[in-house]
Amino acid sequence: MYKVGIVGVGFIGKKHAQIIKDHKEFELKGVCDLSLSKLSDYNCFKTKNLDELLEQPLDILVVSTPNHLHAEHSIKALKKGCHVICEKPLSLKSHDALMMMETAHLVGKNLFCMLQNRFSPIVQWLKKVIREKQLGKIYWVQVNCLWNRDERYYQNSDWKGKLNKDGGVLFTQFSHFTDILIYLFGHLITIHHTQFWNFNHPYIEFEDSGSLNFQLNSEIHVNFQYSISTFEKNLESSITILGEKGTIKIGGQYMNELIACHIKDYEIPKIEEIPVNQYPGYQGSASTHLQVYNEVIEVLKGKPPQISSIQDAFYSVQLIEKIYQRRVLDFCK
Numbered sequence: 001m002y003k004v005g006i007v008g009v010g011f012i013g014k015k016h017a018q019i020i021k022d023h024k025e026f027e028l029k030g031v032c033d034l035s036l037s038k039l040s041d042y043n044c045f046k047t048k049n050l051d052e053l054l055e056q057p058l059d060i061l062v063v064s065t066p067n068h069l070h071a072e073h074s075i076k077a078l079k080k081g082c083h084v085i086c087e088k089p090l091s092l093k094s095h096d097a098l099m100m101m102e103t104a105h106l107v108g109k110n111l112f113c114m115l116q117n118r119f120s121p122i123v124q125w126l127k128k129v130i131r132e133k134q135l136g137k138i139y140w141v142q143v144n145c146l147w148n149r150d151e152r153y154y155q156n157s158d159w160k161g162k163l164n165k166d167g168g169v170l171f172t173q174f175s176h177f178t179d180i181l182i183y184l185f186g187h188l189i190t191i192h193h194t195q196f197w198n199f200n201h202p203y204i205e206f207e208d209s210g211s212l213n214f215q216l217n218s219e220i221h222v223n224f225q226y227s228i229s230t231f232e233k234n235l236e237s238s239i240t241i242l243g244e245k246g247t248i249k250i251g252g253q254y255m256n257e258l259i260a261c262h263i264k265d266y267e268i269p270k271i272e273e274i275p276v277n278q279y280p281g282y283q284g285s286a287s288t289h290l291q292v293y294n295e296v297i298e299v300l301k302g303k304p305p306q307i308s309s310i311q312d313a314f315y316s317v318q319l320i321e322k323i324y325q326r327r328v329l330d331f332c333k
Contacts, residue, residue, distance in 0.1 A: 113313035135243030
């Protein structure tokens with residue numbers, strides 16, 4: 001049984017804790033958070049100090065702290081001899097992500113990133129369709145991520161909405177979907193054009209919406225539109241793929257529904273439906289964290305990862321970082 005600690009037991013940290021408690025292969029040995037009220041929910045070792053938690057006999061540390069602390073906390077845990085499961089995004093800077101990966105390699109430990117949406121059955125089906133070239137040559141990909149995050153989401157937080165701690169909407173809300181693009185089509189080649197707006201979030205330090213055009217290494221051109229200004233509730237997370245032999249659109253609020261599929265000489269299989277994460281006042285993305293933990297177990301037992309990829313987690317950070325860097329160049333033109 002693997003002994004696990006968690007640093008950061010907010011909404012997503014609680015999700016990790018429940019999975020660990022319910023899983024026969026894991027034992028929750030300790031939790032760490034600056035909030036004493038959050039720690040009161042647990043009957044294991046509790047501390048406000050990460051160094052004290054890392055003195056416990058842990059095999060794995062789950063890092064679910066604010067975005068800007070992911071690299072620092074992960075590297076500290078790796079150096080203490082723990083495997084690390086880090087929440088998305090892996091970091092806010094590609095340089096830090098590389099340091100995390102290099103540290104894991106040097107100390108002989110595994111580093112995982114919680115990018116669970118690629119484990120959803122519909123994404124796995126789409127990956128198979130693309131791998132088998134059922135669509136033939138792919139012409140064009142359109143991604144729409146239209147969500148709602150209102151003032152309630154940002155109030156009473158010392159990091160959400162702060163540029164240096166949150167990183168921006170692409171990091172906090174939509175890095176799951178940059179990851180899916182990289183998983184399906186490869187990593188970034190070039191960014192062609194970006195536009196950004198802040199429609200109705202004057203209390204955050206970055207734009208709430210954007211329109212992007214970039215090219216992935218499979219020579220596929222992607223249009224990516226996103227916003228957290230959708231009225232009152234999430235509208236959609238969708239990906240549309242146009243190919244020479246077919247068209248596919250996956251949509252719904254969380255890219256969890258098959259909207260359209262028309263492929264030459266192809267019969268659509270039955271695709272399992274999955275729930276989404278529920279948070280106070282809003283919903284999140286795919287609830288497939290358990291599948292990530294199951295793959296973690298297989299990797300720790302010596303098998304290569306089948307779906308997760310720490311390299312892709314780095315490429316997602318790099319893609320978002322370059323998009324935001326391009327924002328500055330486009331603004332100065």
